[in-house]
Amino acid sequence: xxxxxxxxxxxxxxxxxxxxxxxxxxxxxxxxxxxxxxxxxxxxxxxxxxxxxxxxxxxxxxxxxxxxxxxxxxxxxxxxxxxxxxxxxxxxxxxxxxxxxxxxxxxxxxxxxxxxxxxxxxxxxxxxxxxxxxxxxxxxxxxxxxxxxxxxxxxxxxxxxxxxxxxxxxxxxxxxxxxxxxxxxxxxxxxxxxxxxxxxxxxxxxxxxxxxxxxxxxxxxxxxxxxxxxxxxxxxxxxxxxxxxxxxxxxxxxxxxxxxxxxxxxxxx
Amino acid sequence: xxxxxxxxxxxxxxxxxxxxxxxxxxxxxxxxxxxxxxxxxxxxxxxxxxxxxxxxxxxxxxxxxxxxxxxxxxxxxxxxxxxxxxxxxxxxxxxxxxxxxxxxxxxxxxxxxxxxxxxxxxxxxxxxxxxxxxxxxxxxxxxxxxxxxxxxxxxxxxxxxxxxxxxxxxxxxxxxxxxxxxxxxxxxxxxxxxxxxxxxxxxxxxxxxxxxxxxxxxxxxxxxxxxxxxxxxxxxxxxxxxxxxxxxxxxxxxxxxxxxxxxxxxxxx
Numbered sequence: 327x328x329x330x331x332x333x334x335x336x337x338x339x340x341x342x343x344x345x346x347x348x349x350x351x352x353x354x355x356x357x358x359x360x361x362x363x364x365x366x367x368x369x370x371x372x373x374x375x376x377x378x379x380x381x382x383x384x385x386x387x388x389x390x391x392x393x394x395x396x397x398x399x400x401x402x403x404x405x406x407x408x409x410x411x412x413x414x415x416x417x418x419x420x421x422x423x424x425x426x427x428x429x430x431x432x433x434x435x436x437x438x439x440x441x442x443x444x445x446x447x448x449x450x451x452x453x454x455x456x457x458x459x460x461x462x463x464x465x466x467x468x469x470x471x472x473x474x475x476x477x478x479x480x481x482x483x484x485x486x487x488x489x490x491x492x493x494x495x496x497x498x499x500x501x502x503x504x505x506x507x508x509x510x511x512x513x514x515x516x517x518x519x520x521x522x523x524x525x526x527x528x529x530x531x532x533x534x535x536x537x538x539x540x541x542x543x544x545x546x547x548x549x550x551x552x553x554x555x556x557x558x559x560x561x562x563x564x565x566x567x568x569x570x571x572x573x574x575x576x577x578x579x580x581x582x583x584x585x586x587x588x589x590x591x592x593x594x595x
Numbered sequence: 596x597x598x599x600x601x602x603x604x605x606x607x608x609x610x611x612x613x614x615x616x617x618x619x620x621x622x623x624x625x626x627x628x629x630x631x632x633x634x635x636x637x638x639x640x641x642x643x644x645x646x647x648x649x650x651x652x653x654x655x656x657x658x659x660x661x662x663x664x665x666x667x668x669x670x671x672x673x674x675x676x677x678x679x680x681x682x683x684x685x686x687x688x689x690x691x692x693x694x695x696x697x698x699x700x701x702x703x704x705x706x707x708x709x710x711x712x713x714x715x716x717x718x719x720x721x722x723x724x725x726x727x728x729x730x731x732x733x734x735x736x737x738x739x740x741x742x743x744x745x746x747x748x749x750x751x752x753x754x755x756x757x758x759x760x761x762x763x764x765x766x767x768x769x770x771x772x773x774x775x776x777x778x779x780x781x782x783x784x785x786x787x788x789x790x791x792x793x794x795x796x797x798x799x800x801x802x803x804x805x806x807x808x809x810x811x812x813x814x815x816x817x818x819x820x821x822x823x824x825x826x827x828x829x830x831x832x833x834x835x836x837x838x839x840x841x842x843x844x845x846x847x848x849x850x851x852x853x854x855x856x857x858x859x860x861x862x863x864x
Binding site: 458459460461462463466467470471474486487493494495496497499500501502503504505506507508509510 | 727728729730731732735736739740743755756762763764765766768769770771772773774775776777778779
């Protein structure tokens with residue numbers, strides 16, 4: 327029995343990064359739906375994670391359904407949802423000023439947080455900052471004033487950039503940088519990968535230990551790194567950002583994956 | 596003869612920071628017009644500087660005229676103008692993508708630079724970044740792509756924040772931070788104080804040596820610091836940001852002013 331098959335057999339839970347593993351933008355990766363169905367049939371528990379903060383879990387569940395992948399809303403962890411869980415543990419019902427998109431705002435509102443308007447931003451307990459394609463000077467001003475008034479700086483995820491159909495575009499790093507560059511403060515907590523927060527939330531939802539869980543991702547510096555940090559089995563797919571030579575370069579470091587597979591299809595073992 | 600009077604007598608040129616020295620926002624500081632007229636009558640050469648990049652020199656000349664202060668456009672150095680002079684020396688007629696306001700764009704266009712549209716941003720030789728109250732995700736995307744395509748990162752000034760009637764607001768530091776946080780690059784050159792670039796341009800226009808020139812400013816960490824760096828006589832006024840206790844705290848450092856005066860009025864000696 328080959329090593330990968332043996333490992334898959336022993337593992338009881340899989341955490342899938344979505345973009346680059348299940349799809350590229352809006353295009354499903356060949357065999358992804360079948361691989362997910364196969365693992366479900368084998369009784370594996372599944373979780374689907376993304377550093378994106380711009381859509382809700384329901385929206386991701388729908389997106390996957392359109393690709394033939396069954397993933398219940400409750401199995402999905404976005405950095406927006408991760409942030410809402412993190413803050414709910416820290417300070418349920420707290421006052422939050424958001425510099426981010428509507429998906430992030432909806433997740434936080436659903437979780438019972440009081441979202442502040444610009445006029446009342448300075449009352450915020452937390453300033454939550456994510457990627458924001460609707461950024462304005464007014465929002466940055468409110469976020470800055472809230473931070474200077476003592477609100478805690480929370481970032482949904484650290485991604486500086488992300489690829490789009492038209493080219494590389496600014497990620498949460500742009501919004502974080504704008505607020506850091508004006509306030510002189512840095513985020514106290516970052517929820518997304520490679521910070522372990524989001525993966526720990528995922529494990530909690532799965533009810534699984536790191537030992538029995540694998541993370542399947544396409545990026546060495548986020549997916550594999552966070553997997554190693556938390557103690558998961560790490561599986562790199564080559565359908566996204568990182569390549570086999572990239573994986574060879576990091577051999578012996580905390581970004582070296584346990585397994586490198588061509589595609590999620592190879593999990594059908 | 597008191598020490599200040601003696602110094603003023605010997606000096607042949609004065610560089611005035613504007614905000615906090617000649618006015619606060621739109622309110623002139625008492626006696627500013629008379630003090631400037633007095634120094635002119637004594638034959639002193641004058642220069643008026645600001646780290647702001649959002650208005651042209653002509654606009655500042657008009658603003659001062661409304662306060663009864665005569666300052667010809669050719670005596671004014673903004674960080675936008677300083678940037679245009681700096682770039683003209685480096686690379687006349689270069690292609691520039693601007694993340695900033697219309698005053699900065701006008702200065703650069705007047706200086707003969709080719710300002711690129713979003714669609715052609717990636718052809719830029721330089722990305723010039725200043726304070727931008729009209730910031731959008733589209734501009735940040737174009738600036739990011741230009742930087743990733745190899746354009747040089749130039750910042751008009753480093754100010755993280757600035758005071759307004761409604762409260763503290765984000766300065767150029769927010770725009771710089773957004774591009775740094777997404778591109779992973781930092782500005783290669785910053786024109787405004789406390790970087791010496793702008794003051795050197797001012798000296799060139801005055802035709803004066805540092806030895807015979809004073810800088811009059813309200814901020815220890817920009818005006819006095821840059822004065823010391825360039826070798827000017829440094830005069831702190833107490834009508835703006837820094838206070839007498841602030842000045843005492845920095846005694847013995849490169850931010851300690853040669854003279855502390857209550858107001859520009861005290862230069863009428």
